[in-house]
Amino acid sequence: MTSTDDPHANQPVGDAARGNDSYQPFAHLTTEHSALYRQVMGVFVRAKQEFTVHLRPEDVHLGLPAEGRPQAESVAVALERLAKWGNLRADPDTGRVTALEDFYRSRYIYQLTRAGEAAEEALAAYDEALGRRGELQAVALADIAVQLRALLALAGQPEPDPAVAHLALLALVDRFSGLAENARAFMSSLQRTVDLHDADVEVFLAYKQRLIEYLERFIEDLVTRGAEIAVLLESLGAPHDGPVGALLRSAAAREASDAAPDAAAEALAAAERRWYGRWEGLRAWFVSVPGRSSQAKLLRSAARQSIPQLLSVVQALNERRAGRSDRSADFRELAHWFAEAPDDQARHRLWRSAFGLYSARHLTIDQEALAERETDPVPASASWYDAPGVRISPQLRRTGSYERRGRVRAVQDRSEAKVHLADLARKQAEQTATARARLATGGEVRLSGLGELDPAAFRLFLRLLGDALSAWRPGTDTVAVTTNDGTMEIRLTRLGEGTAEIRTLDGVLRGPEHLVEITDLAAEYESAGSVR
Template structure:
């Protein structure tokens, strides 16, 4: 237990207070009984959340987990040390004094100091940031779209309520901030997962497929919801004269209404700049501009790149399981053997065994030569020039190889495997061709005029739609792009006032703003055009 003479208590940790005196709210993190100090401070944090201010040593003792609860004297000494560091404040406990002798006994009640409370808040934030995994929130995309539609409805009102406007924008910013922060944390943890070299093979393989499905599902949601959000942001605008301009001014004025009279102008200017920055950040996340891609597009690209990286890790793990040689690992193991060798002679033997640098006297010779070697042995260190010659087999001299060759290994018949792969490729090509034929019709078509799409056609359609939306820029009304393999071309045209379009699929109904779309199958003899959906 750390006492007043604890060596860990001497160096001040954290700087000095306002009056110049040293304060040590983080000193308990490097002390010998750090775990006990952290648990004691945790009892005070939980008590404060329950609106309990003062605690006696008995209360702290009961608040500790039973499996790690020290004796009451140990808790009392820990409280005294935390009070010396400034994390706690000790006050005389006069409520239990019944005799004059009790005044001379050290009885105290303890409460958190401002420095101790700030230190615990900082440690909680630190632990939370380290343990945060993040997530790709497809639900947040839907919530942002709903909030933007509500903001657009407020912008169309002649005299919107400032309270409703402020709360709606706060909810929008809060949901967007959570989405961006969680996406950043998830991609960071995903990269650490991809870079993992010592993962348990079975656990990683079981996790891999769920992660890939998770990424693909989010990419599809980001394509569909992102297009809707981008359209709403374009309609709301960005300038003070746009529909969102008056709403941002109302939110800033309501935020600055509680400022002091002498700082009202500065508070209003700061609030306006803050809200304009939030709105610009939201637009930059979903809208691309010339020379800069949107964060949503970058996230979509990073998520797509993570899938082949995960598959590469799986391939490396499978190679490791198959026992394939890793030369760098072999050399590291050999270096360990050299370091553990007892003497230089053992290291020389290990060197000759590892790299085959033996004397050339291992060639096959006859019994007469062996008898001569037994009578007059030649040391291994003798030079070949000074040593007597060695009689070798004429066959070895003629062919360079003495061992008898066995029967050649039979060639495996892989016709069945090749036929299976050819059939699989044929079926995939037929499915892709059928999907292209399903999407391809002649001329521009409204989205609402499409019939039900099967899964293959719908998956191909989403890829085409994602390529088209990635080319969309603010102010454009029509885009045209081709797929990476050059087999299809899509032309997407905005249809103002067209309302909503719905497309039936086997997995549900896809809806969005009405557009004119033309899809050209470039592999067919003539240009066949068709329809798709945003």
């Protein structure tokens, strides 16, 4: 088994085998014949699933794929090396000994070791994680909202059941973790789909419409459900001072109840930190704060940006299929011309014609050099290699920059501009708050009962009305939506008769009569915070 024809005899074992012995079962991944080793280990994994413990070399050889099956000698060498690395255990094969000379022959049966089985499980998990295709889970958003409403009800009880609170928090964390991980994986796979669209044009064109509809549906659900979830999270508050704090501490105490007496305090503190971190992560995913947008908002932006990217890819593919040229096609054709050029002189002419890069004659030079150039001019087509040298400034030669030293420009004082911008932002915020207060109805009213609206209130009303109408579905008479920032909610109900008129300074808006209820959620948050 150690002849000079052995392809495995002199191959490196790898740093894993020379280093820590506990990582030797991964040494077969860094060798020249790693594919063969993976196939051999796959035979043992399948045999274990079928409750087969020991395998002989000929059994392993037959278990390999028939197409491209290696020689039996190579399989035997691979088994020996896998046994040396600790993936397999080799035991003398005494079941077929019929004569004395059989005892002196190297016959072994092999089985998986614990280390080898653990290595294969790790590799299987790695392959599964890389190949997993994420998905945008609109159902998970509804489930998260349901769990938050249940927690809000528990927080309102005088003495909530610790077991019920703990299970509700566990279900919320599990659903939210799945949503976040699948969203990350989906956006990564979506970008790969956009980047690798040339792999199969027909499949991509057939897939793009379903993908765009899928993205649009998820964006719509994320806008509506995300605003509802943000409101519920604001109602539950922060972990240290909000109503949810008691539930988190109760769940932490229940988790730490089984700890040893000498480690109970440490386990309780660790459990509280863990639950506080989970809750802060959930809030950061749905609630934006000044200077930091929520992850849901970033995900919504990324999903929206991917739609025009997909459409641009489709447009480029259609133009390419229709025979229209693009820059990449031009460069490929130019590369063919370069390859077909008869000599270097022709290639130089082609280069100058294609890119227009000629000799540079615009460097800063002194008067003596200019006079010399006028006496003995150098044509612009002359090669820099053949043309005489150009005397330039030593400073330009030494530093690469030709800037004259002088007085440094004074730093501008922008304090007045900052004060102006801050005052403008404050006035805009007050104007928006006044418009929200003007539109708040305090219950259902007719559109015609809103009265005359000033320009700011009318612009805000048009945005609310547009959000409500865009969320309307056939067969429904009522729709309720929340703005992206979670400050306003509008509920619109169709009446089916009558015409509404809303008067403004710019004219009169007419349309079908509806019942409308507009709620200023920002004012409710402020009042709830002042009460607490």
